[in-house]
Amino acid sequence: MQRLGRSWQRAGARVGLVPTMGCLHDAHLSLVRRARRAVGPRGRVVVSIYVNPTQFAPGEDFARYPRDLARDCGLCRAAGVDVIFAPSDRQMYARGADGDFSTFVSEESLARGMEGAARPTHFRGVTTVVAKLFHLVQPEVAIFGAKDYQQAAIIKRMVRDLNFPVKIIVAPIRRERDGLAMSSRNRYLTGDLRRQAVVLWQALQRARAAVRPPGKTIPAARLKAALRRFIARTPAARLDYMEFFDPATLTPVAKVRRGVHLALAVFVGGTRLIDNTRL
Ligand code: AMP
Numbered sequence: 001m002q003r004l005g006r007s008w009q010r011a012g013a014r015v016g017l018v019p020t021m022g023c024l025h026d027a028h029l030s031l032v033r034r035a036r037r038a039v040g041p042r043g044r045v046v047v048s049i050y051v052n053p054t055q056f057a058p059g060e061d062f063a064r065y066p067r068d069l070a071r072d073c074g075l076c077r078a079a080g081v082d083v084i085f086a087p088s089d090r091q092m093y094a095r096g097a098d099g100d101f102s103t104f105v106s107e108e109s110l111a112r113g114m115e116g117a118a119r120p121t122h123f124r125g126v127t128t129v130v131a132k133l134f135h136l137v138q139p140e141v142a143i144f145g146a147k148d149y150q151q152a153a154i155i156k157r158m159v160r161d162l163n164f165p166v167k168i169i170v171a172p173i174r175r176e177r178d179g180l181a182m183s184s185r186n187r188y189l190t191g192d193l194r195r196q197a198v199v200l201w202q203a204l205q206r207a208r209a210a211v212r213p214p215g216k217t218i219p220a221a222r223l224k225a226a227l228r229r230f231i232a233r234t235p236a237a238r239l240d241y242m243e244f245f246d247p248a249t250l251t252p253v254a255k256v257r258r259g260v261h262l263a264l265a266v267f268v269g270g271t272r273l274i275d276n277t278r279l
Contacts, residue, residue: 001083001085001087001136001137002135002136002137002138004083005046005136005137005138005139006138008044008138009138013039013042013043013044014038014039014040014042014043014044014140014141015039015043015044015045015046015137015138015139015140015141016035016036016038016039016043016044016045016046016139016140016141016142016143017035017046017047017048017133017134017137017139017141017142017143017166018031018032018035018045018046018047018048018142018143019048019050019129019130019133019142019144020047020048020049020050021049021050021051021052021065021184022049022050022051022066022067022068022069022072022086022184023065023066023067023068023072023184023187024047024049024071024072024075024076024184025182025183025184025186026174026182027145027147027173027174027181027182027183028047028075029075029079030171030174031143031144031145031171032045032047032076032079032080032081032143033079034143034169034171035141035143036080038141038143038167038169039140039141044082044083045080045081045082045083046081046082046083046084046085046137046139047072047076047081047083047084047085048084048085048086048087048133048137049069049072049084049085049086050085050086050087050092050129050133051065051067052092052125052126052129053089053093053125054093054104054121054124054125054128054129055121055122055123055124055125055126055129056122056125057119057120057121057122060119061185061188065184065185066184066185066187069086072084085133085136085137092129092132103128104124104127104128105124105127105128105131105158105162106123106124106127106128107123107127107154107157107158107161109157110150110153110154110157110250111123111124111127111150111154113150113243113245113250113252114150114241114243114245114250114263114265115148115150115151115265115274116150117241118240118241118265123150123151123154126151126154126155127154127155127158130142130155130158131158131162131164134164134166139166140165140166140167141166141167141168141169142155142166142167142168142169143169143170143171144168144169144170144171145170145171145172145173145174146170146171146172146173146276147173147174147181147182147183147274147275147276148274149247149261149263149276150250150263152168152170153250155168156168156170173275173276173277175201178198178201179198179201179202179205180194180197180198180200180201181200181201181273181274181275183273185271185272185273186273188269188270188271189268189269189271192236193236193268193269193271196234196235196236196237196268196269197268197271197273199230199231199234199237199266199268200264200266200273200274200275201275202230203227203230203231203242203264203266204262204264204275204276204277206226206227206230207223207227207244207256207262207277207279208277208279210223210226210256211256211257211258211260211279212258214258215257216257216258217255217256217257218255218256218257219254219255219256220244220252220253220254220255220256221254223244223256224242224244227242227264228242231266234268236268236269237266237267237268238266238267239264239265239266240264240265240266240267240272241264241265242262242263242264242265243262243263243264244256244260244261244262245260245261245262245263246260246261247259247260247261247278256279257279258279259278259279260278260279261276261277261278261279262276262277262279263275263276264276
């Protein structure tokens with residue numbers, strides 16, 4: 001992959017990368033279209049498909065995360081992807097003669113709250129694998145989804161702090177008709193759980209409505225309590241965290257007003273779902 005990426009660069013081709021964990025859905029394909037738009041018809045679009053073990057903690061769903069490379073390849077081909085990069089764990093995390101893989105990249109400020117607090121080793125795995133993908137593919141632009149808002153902010157910070165010559169584009173969240181954010185993990189939602197999963201979207205809508213009047217502010221603690229009660233009315237839902245924060249710095253705010261960002265993680269049955277929106 002690195003040899004190919006370098007040859008494209010030498011030839012002056014523009015290269016766009018869409019990192020994914022596979023089991024592709026329409027949101028992934030919207031990132032592919034965004035990449036194509038960024039690099040043009042003569043550019044190269046690479047989709048990486050890799051379920052990265054270092055971003056999963058023991059007890060999370062690494063082993064059962066849905067994988068369907070054959071189907072993904074068909075979708076990528078139809079979407080005009082030039083190269084699918086689907087490395088193995090051994091290729092990505094070599095066990096060389098001098099021991100195991102032992103170098104990690106970690107962002108140490110934006111990664112502290114929210115997903116980072118709930119999943120303490122998660123972002124270190126993400127920044128490490130994305131740094132590796134950037135070195136391997138050597139893209140000029142990489143596309144990430146706003147569904148993982150904190151992740152996108154951390155990647156932007158890593159790129160700035162470590163001088164990666166990569167432009168980061170953040171594409172909007174794609175949703176199902178009822179508002180549920182698209183996710184490979186939605187496959188876990190069987191039977192009535194799929195219907196109950198709409199509670200994340202409904203909670204975001206409630207928060208939006210609460211600060212819709214221009215100039216209106218509400219104490220974050222009060223709005224959190226109301227949303228917590230609302231989520232508790234869905235029997236299969238269990239709130240993991242909810243945070244109102246400044247969209248630029250990711251720092252929590254005490255007063256919620258229009259323009260503030262809301263992110264939440266909710267277990268629906270055994271499935272952990274995340275979502276976020278600008279209010
Ligand atoms: P994943 O395969 O879940 O790791 O996601 C790969 C990329 O797709 C990440 O940049 C995600 O933020 C993005 N993505 C996943 N779901 C959505 C969605 N519903 N809307 C927009 N982007 C998404």
